Amino acid sequence: MKFKVNSYHFKLLRDYERLSAFKEAIEDYAIRNDANSNGSNSKVAFDLGCGSGVLSYFASEYMDRIIAIELNNSTYQLAKENLKEFDKIQVFNDDILGFDFSKLNEKADLIICEMLDTALIDEEEVPVLNRARKFLNENGEIIPKGMINSVEAVFMNNHFIQYEDDEYSPVYVSLGESVVYSEFDFMNDIDCNFSAEIELKIYGNEELDDIGFEVNLNEERYEKFNFKENFNIEEDKLKINGIKVTSFTKMNDNIICGPTPMLNPAMLVPIEETEVRCGDTLRLRLEYVMGGGVETIRTEILEIIHKD
Ligand SMILES: C[S@@+](CC[C@H](N)C(=O)[O-])C[C@H]1O[C@@H](n2cnc3c(N)ncnc32)[C@H](O)[C@@H]1O
Structure with missing residues (x-):
């Protein structure tokens, strides 16, 4: 799979250790929860701050529906283009801090949120999760966990x-x-x-x-x-x-x-x-x-x- 990216997201994709940690955690979630994408155990994921869409792409192997949200309009355009072959992934251009999750009429089984920064200071991981967590199903999980x-x-x-x-x-x-x-x-x-x-x-x-x-x-x-x-x-x-x-x-x-x-x-x-x-x-x-x-x-x- 080839991704269209800008220079920032190119650096994020080039960081192999970062990507493998997320890929492994998504696979681990799928194994533990019997998520298989054949509809027999239907699962929904939110990818918050989806950037190029790479984590939605990883999750698409296991999840039945993915809601990906990206604030930056040009990055959103890239994600939309990168993920256009995946009917199960819906990409929104919105600020998660104002996003109306209730309009989705479904909650997430898995929230993936890579809006991390050292000590969680410079990015909005914490305020975003404080908002989105209410839309996580009982027994749902968040990647990363902490x-x-x-x-x-x-x-x-x-x-x-x-x-x-x-x-x-x-x-x-x-x-x-x-x-x-x-x-x-x-x-x-x-x-x-x-x-x-x-x-x-x-x-x-x-x-x-x-x-x-x-x-x-x-x-x-x-x-x-x-x-x-x-x-x-x-x-x-x-x-x-x-x-x-x-x-x-x-x-x-x-x-x-x-x-x-x-x-x-x-x-x-x-x-x-x-x-x-x-x-x-x-x-x-x-x-x-x-x-x-x-x-x-x-x-x-x-x-x-x-x-x-
Ligand atoms: C560190 S990048 C991660 C991108 C991608 N998930 C990945 O792992 O490669 C964080 C992304 O979150 C987006 N973002 C930051 N604040 C946001 C907000 N309030 N609502 C939606 N997206 C946001 C940024 O524009 C950026 O693309």
Whole structure:
């Protein structure tokens, strides 16, 4: 099957890991629910934010009817063209946040919604699912099923929000282990306003030795940013100026997909530059609005707890 796409959707289709995670999760749903597309166990799917239509195409093998909705008009035109041979797929050009699901006169057995973004901040996955979930049949399922978010302290080259995506590799050093700070199940109604107090442990001397921290700083890419000037391990002085947020997508109970270039690439967020010592713990408040965009991200250092 050939898809007509624009450059953004081309990149989404080229991300093989992202596509295979969704394909596998749809197949897994079909096997568990005996969905077979021969009408004996009739099933309806909604593909929300259908883009090029690729996920509707995957689902068409198993589902009897698919409602695909896309906001962007030129993308909708591409999806309509790509899916024109599939009578069972109906494509709408609409904003899901205003879409009248009741006019469909049927609910979904499966909702597929790839409007994901790191920590669910910059795309409308959460508000869209909060609306669409009411139109999911009892025993219905959502792909993906949820998300797990983790964060770690870093020192980064630029003091603005950066993604580790397929176009850009921000330069940073990790200064502590990643901790899970939130987990969402998309079957539940989710408050879009997120706020958490997080404790970030800074590596101790031994841990820095174990990861070869000082040796790694000799790499050329770090020299360009004078990273070494900010660290004096002998005097027990480190600096942090950011956090790295990593999201893991729970496709279903069995499949968890880590960041890929086009599926929730890790995000670096600047925080107030602060001197710390090896083994310290940083208490940080992190707030944002899911679906509200990265401009809603707020961070505040609440306390630095010294190791002794
Ligand atoms: C990350 S892309 C995924 C596209 C496709 N499902 C795929 O997996 O390749 C998200 C799509 O959702 C669409 N979208 C974003 N907000 C939307 C909304 N409120 N209503 C309908 N579509 C929306 C975007 O235009 C975009 O095409």
